[in-house]
Amino acid sequence: xYTMEVLLHxxxxxxxxxxxxxxDDQLVQSPSKDNSDTCGCYLINGxxxxxxxxxxxxxxRDIPNDGSNDFTTAPPTLGELQAHGGQSATSAxxxxxxxxxxxxxxxxxxxxxxxxxxxxxxxxQNVYISRNTTDGAGGSTFLTLRxxxxxxxxxxxxITSQQQNLLHASIRARLRVIPNGLRNxxxxxxxxxxxxxxxYGSNSSxxxxxxxxxxxxxxxxxxxxxxxxxxxxxxxxxxxxxNQPDYDNASDRPMPGASTHVTLPNGLVWTEWIEHRxxxxxxxxxxxxxxxLVLNKSINAPxxxxxxxxxxxxxxxxxxxxxxxxxxxxVGIEWIQVVFNVSGSAAGPSGxxxxxxxxxxxxxxxxxxxxxxxxxxxxxxxxxxxxSGGGRSRPSLWAGDLSKYALGLFILVLTVF
Ligand SMILES: *[C@@H]1O[C@H](CO)[C@@H](O)[C@H](O)[C@H]1NC(C)=O
Ligand SMILES: *[C@@H]1O[C@H](CO)[C@@H](O)[C@H](O)[C@H]1NC(C)=O
Ligand SMILES: *[C@@H]1O[C@H](CO)[C@@H](O)[C@H](O)[C@H]1NC(C)=O
Ligand SMILES: *[C@@H]1O[C@H](CO)[C@@H](O)[C@H](O)[C@H]1NC(C)=O
Ligand SMILES: *[C@@H]1O[C@H](CO)[C@@H](O)[C@H](O)[C@H]1NC(C)=O
Ligand SMILES: *[C@@H]1O[C@H](CO)[C@@H](O)[C@H](O)[C@H]1NC(C)=O
Ligand SMILES: *[C@@H]1O[C@H](CO)[C@@H](O)[C@H](O)[C@H]1NC(C)=O
Ligand SMILES: *[C@@H]1O[C@H](CO)[C@@H](O)[C@H](O)[C@H]1NC(C)=O
Ligand SMILES: *[C@@H]1O[C@H](CO)[C@@H](O)[C@H](O)[C@H]1NC(C)=O
Numbered sequence: 001x002y003t004m005e006v007l008l009h010x011x012x013x014x015x016x017x018x019x020x021x022x023x024d025d026q027l028v029q030s031p032s033k034d035n036s037d038t039c040g041c042y043l044i045n046g047x048x049x050x051x052x053x054x055x056x057x058x059x060x061r062d063i064p065n066d067g068s069n070d071f072t073t074a075p076p077t078l079g080e081l082q083a084h085g086g087q088s089a090t091s092a093x094x095x096x097x098x099x100x101x102x103x104x105x106x107x108x109x110x111x112x113x114x115x116x117x118x119x120x121x122x123x124x125q126n127v128y129i130s131r132n133t134t135d136g137a138g139g140s141t142f143l144t145l146r147x148x149x150x151x152x153x154x155x156x157x158x159i160t161s162q163q164q165n166l167l168h169a170s171i172r173a174r175l176r177v178i179p180n181g182l183r184n185x186x187x188x189x190x191x192x193x194x195x196x197x198x199x200y201g202s203n204s205s206x207x208x209x210x211x212x213x214x215x216x217x218x219x220x221x222x223x224x225x226x227x228x229x230x231x232x233x234x235x236x237x238x239x240x241x242x243n244q245p246d247y248d249n250a251s252d253r254p255m256p257g258a259s260t261h262v263t264l265p266n267g268l269v270w271t272e273w274i275e276h277r278x279x280x281x282x283x284x285x286x287x288x289x290x291x292x293l294v295l296n297k298s299i300n301a302p303x304x305x306x307x308x309x310x311x312x313x314x315x316x317x318x319x320x321x322x323x324x325x326x327x328x329x330x331v332g333i334e335w336i337q338v339v340f341n342v343s344g345s346a347a348g349p350s351g352x353x354x355x356x357x358x359x360x361x362x363x364x365x366x367x368x369x370x371x372x373x374x375x376x377x378x379x380x381x382x383x384x385x386x387x388s389g390g391g392r393s394r395p396s397l398w399a400g401d402l403s404k405y406a407l408g409l410f411i412l413v414l415t416v417f
Contacts, residue, residue, distance in 0.1 A: 038369060038371070038384060039055065039369060039370070039371035039382050039384065040367040040368055040369040040370065040371075041053055041367035041369075041370050041371070042054075042055050042339040042370070042371055042372075042373055042382055043370050043371070043372050043373070043374075043385060044170045044279065044339060044372075044373055044374055045372075045374040045375065046279060046286060046288075046293060047286070047293070047296075048279065048281050048284075048286075050168070050170060050279065050281060050339075051367070051370070052168070052169070052170065052339040052340055052341055053340075053341050053342070053367075054338075054339065054340050054341065054342065055337075055338070055339050055340075055371075055373065055382060056102075056336075056337070056338045056340075057335065057336070057337045057338075057380035057381075058102070058335060058336045058337075059334075059335045059380055060129065060139075060141060060142050060143040060333060060334055060335060061137075061138050061139025061140070061141060061142065061334050061335060062139045062140050062141060063093050063129050063141045066091050066092040066093055067092065069091050069092075069129075070131065071091070071128075071129045071130055071131040071141055072131045072184055074128060074130065074144070074146070074183075074330075075090045075125050075126075075128050076125075077125075077126075077146075077148040077150065077155055077328065078123055078125060078148075078150065078155045079150075080150060080151060080152055084108045084121070085107040085108020085109070085121065085122065085123050085124070086107065086108055087107070087123050087124055087125040088124075088125075089105075089124055089127075090124070090125060090127065090128040090129070091128065091129050093129060094124075094127060094128065094129065101162060102161065102162055102163075103159045103160065103161060103162060104159070104160050104162060105122070105124035105127060105157075105158070105159060105160075106122035106157075106158035106159075106160065106311070107122055107123055107124045108121070108122065108123070109121070109122050110122075110153075111313075111315075112315040112317070113315055113317040113318075113319065115317070116315035116316050116317040117315075117316040117317075117322070118152060118153050118154060118315065118316050119152075119153045119154070119315070120153070120154045120156050120313050120314060120315040121153050121154070121155060121156065122155075122156050122157060122158050122311075122313070123155055123156070123157070124157075125155075126145060126146040126147065126148070126155060126156065126157035126312075127143070127144070127145055127146075127157050127159060128143075128144050128146075129141050129142070129143060129144065130142055130143075130144040130178075130183075130184075130330075130332065131184065133182060133183060133184045134176065134178065134182050134273070134332065135182075136272060136273045137273065137334070138174065138273070138334050138335075139334065142332040142333055142334045143332070143333040143334075144178075144330050144331065144332055144333070145157040145158075145159070145214075145310060145311065145312045145330070145331045145333065146312060146328060146329070146330045146331075147212045147312040147313055147314055147323075147328065147329050148327070148328035148329075149209075149211065149314070149323040149324060149325050149326065149327045149328065150325065151325055154313065154314045154315060154316070154323065156311065156312060156313035156314065157311060157312050157313070158309060158310065158311035158312075158313070159309070159310050159311075160219075160307055160308070160309050161307045161308040161309070162307075162346070162347075163307065163308075163342075163346050164220075164305065164306065164307040164346065164347055165305040165306075165342045165343055165344045165345060165346050165347075166218065166280075166305060166306050166307065166308065166338070166340045166341070166342060167304075167305045167306070167340075167341050167342060167343035167344075168280055168281055168282060168340065168341050169218070169278075169279075169280050169308075169338055169339065169340035169341070170277065170278075170279045170280075170338070170339045170340070170373075171216070171218070171277065171278045171279075171280070171308060171336075171337075171338050171340075172275055172276065172277040172278075172336070172337045172338070173216055173275070173276055173310070173333055173335065173336045173337075174273055174274070174275045174276075174333070174334040174335050174379075175214075175216070175273070175274075175276060175331055175332060175333045175334065176270070176271065176272060176273045176274070176331070176332045177208050177214060177230070177232065177236075177270050177271050177329060177330075177331050178271075178330045178331065178332050179195070179207035179208060179271045180193040180194060180195045180197065180200075180202045180207050180208060180209065181193070181194060181195030181207060182207075183330070193209070193328065195207055197209070199324050199326075200323070200324050200326075200327040201233070205235075205236075206235065206236060207236075207271055208232045208236070208271060208329055209232060209323055209324070209327035209328060209329050210232050210233040210321050210322075210323060210327075211232060211233060211314045211316070211320060211321040211322050211323025211324070211327060211329075212231075212232045212312055212313065212314045212320060212321075212323060212329035213229055213230070213231055213232075213311075213312070213313055213314060213319065213320045214229065214230045214232070214270075214311070214312050214329075214331050215227060215228070215229045215309065215310065215311045215312075215313075216228045216229075216276060216278070216309075216310050217229070217278075217308075217309055218278070218280060218302060218306040218307070218308060218309075219306055219307055219308075219309050220302065220304045220305065220306040220307070221304075222244055222245060223244060223245050223300075224244070224302040224303070224304045224306060225243070225244035225302060225306070226242070226243050226244070226278060226280055226285045226301070226302050227240065227241065227242045227243075227244065228240075228241060228276050228278055228287065229241075229242065230270050231319070231320065231321060232321070232329050233320075233321035236269040236270055236271045237263050237264050237267070237268065237269050237270075238261060238262070238263060238264070239261075239262050239264055239270065239289070240259060240260070240261055240262070241259070241260050241262055241278075241285075241287040241294070241295050241297065242258060242259035242260070243258055243259075243285055243297055243299060243300035243301055243302065244258070244300060245258065245300065246258035246259035246300075255299075255300070257297070257299045258297075258299050258300050260295055260297065262287075262294055262295055264289050264294070265289055265290075265292045265294055266289075266290070266292060268289055268290055273332075273334065274289055274290045275288075275289070275290050275291065276288075276289060277289070280301070280302065281301075282301075282303075283298055283301050284296055284297065284298045284301055285297050285298075285301050285302075305342070305343045305344050308338065310333065310336075312329060312330075312331050314329075335379065335380060337373065337379065337380055339373055369384060369386070370384070370385050370386050371383055371384050371385060372385045
């Protein structure tokens with residue numbers, strides 16, 4: 001009886017080890033940037049080792065030339081009379097149905113803080129693909145967001161995810177504020193700027209114009225928002241991590257602990273390519289820079305389904321600082337990766353209409369194959385970590401328990417024989 005049981009377990013364990021070895025070999029190379037057919041759920045590293053149901057990856061690193069556009073020339077900044085938006089998308093890629101079903105542009109919208117000296121007006125003309133001219137790049141192109149100071153206004157950029165029902169997510173983007181002098185100045189490009197330009201606050205230790213805010217954040221409303229923000233008036237090793245609201249209107253004071261001004265770890269500066277990451281869990285948000293956990297924050301952690309936004313803007317106010325006329329800041333984005341859960345309709349509370357349902361509902365049972373998004377051979381391509389063949393428990397625990405069990409049995413069998 002005892003021998004039978006051991007034999008049976010041995011067979012089961014052997015079968016599991018074989019399927020595990022097979023699964024480990026398998027690099028998930030989904031042609032699609034959506035959930036792969038192979039992965040049932042996604043694991044991230046960190047204190048929460050979160051398990052999420054959905055994965056998206058947008059890769060801007062090697063976008064093929066589109067017709068006459070080889071991405072070496074930035075679209076011109078707007079003239080004074082074009083202030084109200086309505087410009088065309090700047091490339092076929094940024095007007096494709098797959099782009100438009102995932103992202104929308106803020107265009108023609110003016111938003112400024114009270115008493116700001118000039119309006120901040122968004123245009124899709126400030127969102128474009130650039131050909132790489134930077135050191136440390138991961139590919140030949142990147143997505144660019146720009147803010148430029150004109151005489152009477154700031155011309156800014158923002159993209160917003162169509163999907164508005166993220167509820168808990170790990171959001172990552174490899175991005176860089178492009179230093180002045182590193183843009184392609186041999187091209188007849190409006191974005192060629194000299195490194196040293198004291199009028200704009202640019203020099204070798206601060207190679208960017210002052211007066212812009214770069215944001216990567218979740219957003220449902222002004223009181224349901226979690227931010228990564230960098231101010232180009234700060235030194236290049238400073239960043240802000242906040243859960244909104246960070247201001248208490250009643251007492252007219254900053255809300256203690258809601259916003260933290262952080263020095264990036266390991267000598268990182270935002271004028272280099274680094275991976276910025278925000279992990280939003282139930283009751284806590286954690287911020288990472290290039291794989292180092294930098295900050296945890298529980299106060300005001302958002303609790304409502306939200307969208308994702310990236311922007312570059314300025315309005316001359318206290319927060320953004322004042323960009324001099326003729327100044328501009330461009331931000332390169334090589335890729336964006338999001339693992340997340342959802343709640344409610346993809347369109348979110350705004351009820352905006354979507355071209356199609358972006359993410360098909362997933363069955364929780366489908367989490368019998370879990371994939372890691374961290375420590376993979378190729379960023380954006382999760383790798384199978386465990387193949388249970390049918391369980392629905394948290395798969396990382398299964399993997400650990402079963403391999404311990406198998407090892408014990410293996411030792412037992414060795415001892416017996
Ligand atoms: C995501 O959803 C799954 C299924 O409901 C749940 O088990 C998991 O804990 C959720 N993850 C997070 C980080 O909330
Ligand atoms: C990006 O451009 C720089 C400057 O031209 C070049 O040295 C580098 O090799 C490029 N990187 C890639 C991946 O194309
Ligand atoms: C700059 O752009 C020109 C085209 O206008 C191109 O020939 C040149 O290779 C580019 N330089 C770099 C460093 O990418
Ligand atoms: C460079 O510019 C920054 C911001 O304007 C300024 O604080 C710093 O003193 C300047 N450094 C040098 C070496 O000029
Ligand atoms: C505080 O006041 C500002 C400006 O009037 C407003 O935009 C914001 O929503 C208010 N915040 C809260 C939490 O009420
Ligand atoms: C960010 O991390 C990657 C991978 O560890 C490393 O290769 C790169 O040099 C880091 N970037 C900076 C700016 O230190
Ligand atoms: C964040 O929290 C985790 C565990 O909850 C802890 O291990 C880590 O040291 C904290 N990190 C920081 C920077 O506070
Ligand atoms: C902002 O800069 C402009 C010059 O570009 C100047 O006229 C204006 O007074 C400045 N405003 C503030 C609030 O510093
Ligand atoms: C995963 O589980 C589902 C539901 O239990 C089952 O239909 C499916 O065949 C399983 N997939 C694999 C690859 O084991």
